[in-house]
Amino acid sequence: MESGRRRPVTIADIAAATGVAVSTVSRALSRPSRVSPATRERIQAAARSMDYVPHPPARALASGRTRTVALVVSDVTNPFYFGMIRGTQQQLKAAGYAHLLIDTEDSAEHEIEMLHTMRRSLDGAILGASRLPARALVALAGEIPLVTVNRNVRGVPSVVIDTPAGIAQAVEHLVSLGHRDIVYVSGPTQSWSNQARWQAMRGALERHGLGAQRVGPFPSGRGSGTAAADAVLNSGATACVAFNDLFALGMLTRLRERGVRVPADLSVVGCDDIFGADFSNPPLTTLTAPIEQAGRMAVSLLVAGLDHRAPQPQRRTVVLPTYLTVRESTGPLTD
Amino acid sequence: MESGRRRPVTIADIAAATGVAVSTVSRALSRPSRVSPATRERIQAAARSMDYVPHPPARALASGRTRTVALVVSDVTNPFYFGMIRGTQQQLKAAGYAHLLIDTEDSAEHEIEMLHTMRRSLDGAILGASRLPARALVALAGEIPLVTVNRNVRGVPSVVIDTPAGIAQAVEHLVSLGHRDIVYVSGPTQSWSNQARWQAMRGALERHGLGAQRVGPFPSGRGSGTAAADAVLNSGATACVAFNDLFALGMLTRLRERGVRVPADLSVVGCDDIFGADFSNPPLTTLTAPIEQAGRMAVSLLVAGLDHRAPQPQRRTVVLPTYLTVRESTGPLTD
């Protein structure tokens, strides 16, 4: 039982024990087809009985592959990322990769710097909502395999959640409830998603002959909800679409404080359908995004390109649909 | 500018460029005091200008240290862990460690297995609410430096959140509101926290001459709220303390479905104060736990024991206080 906690077992020990060369042990363990069934079995048995555990750093040094993928987020604090973390975690685990978590704290320099530094210990990275300028992104993609989420740059594979299409649905919904003054609550300007959502909103509103207003931009975080709610109220709008659920949730709190009834006085719709959107007060009407699935997809895209050295299709981009989930934060105009 | 993307720069290149030995370069870079200011400066300048980036696997192979710490959780999906992820992430980053995320999917075997397999690529691990039996935990701690959170086992450093003390507060609160039939909603039996909380509840209730009931156990997850709410209602209690906020939140939803008014018909208090507890309907009275801080503490404990080979104090255990945050899910008895 007790194998003596001294020096950990190496393939050399196994080689000695079975009377073959270390190279054979190595192959038996990592490329089993390369060795005859008989020896293979003998070696594997020995490995098992000696409680051999491979040494990842050594493996990485020799092979150049680390079996580790990083998920890079701009702020672990944001519940939006919880879904990503879940999705990537699941899929990475299934694919036999370790999951590294990197927080860039909303700084593009940090993002470049950290990825650059860690690139040798990573097989690839998934960029959740990168703040990077396109050229920097492409440059990075040259150093290390990348897949972006909600960030579409030519040449870098990505999965994007089609919130803009959902926004159109949201606008339909609000318009059909009688709203005419609908305002967009803008998030951080560098956010690709924010831009896309605002564009979509403008387009949808125009199609109804309505003008588009927006308030903001506001910094990420639920705290922004306060300022956002006040701004929306001052704008005189009867309905709003918020950049994301965090904003919307924050607004709900503030509106309640100010005695504004939702949806009687103001309808609000969020984006993403994060944890909490369904049990807030009132429950939030929002664009449900398949965030977890996005994470899984991103991993699939990444590892697909990792294993084969087969020339992978150039610009792999998958877009995931969203749909409007109507709950109780939107309702007919009742002035 | 363009240093030619060919072969990455190694310390050997730097050595060649500066005319010193590789060992000197190595020391100049990782143990600067070991080399004279003059050469040190020269080497560092060269490294900088050649855009040298150390190769972590090589470093790890040679030194045995990986500068990586894993956070092990039983289920990434649980919002309770979001706080831990945040806390550990912050502190690890500050200490210059990489953050690996491991999900054991609620399985003790998985937990042991994964940790055992990855131990060589980790400098240590933080166990968030481990499901492991004490002896297994101690055994693992022999293989790799460990710090547990909310799991107190002799010989393994840990940080525990003193929810039990908080439970006493919660009971005071409910009793003073006039409640006499208070039930505990039990979580998974293997959960250390669950046991501790139930014990605390029993104790507190007895001190008031009240008997303690409990319903459950229920499996982790918000979904359990439905069954839990029904069970509590059937028990005839007028107030309940739930194992955690996830349960409590789930119950709130169910109670609302059933037309039960909270707190008029039933008071509910949760544990942990996770994201969402403050904006649920009604906002949840709960035991606010410093989860993020716990994560940070755990990291501090861990890395403290890592750097020095100084004999660290044997049983380091820090306990963090909780306090009751009264919101709107608790109120006077109104039968």
Place this chain on the structure above:
DNA sequence: CCGGCGGTGACAACCGTTTGCCATGTGTTG
């Protein structure tokens, strides 16, 4: 003027695996 000492840097031996290349032995084919 000499012995010793602290500080600096070089040498070389690892760390544990992977992998290209080659030697051997076996079975297949003409």
Place this chain on the structure above:
DNA sequence: CAACACATGGCAAACGGTTGTCACCGCCGG
């Protein structure tokens, strides 16, 4: 039966650092 292809396993060279040991240097005090 000879020649050849192929499957199998061994050898040894990386991979990119870290670190123990030692030689050398100039400096100091005696």
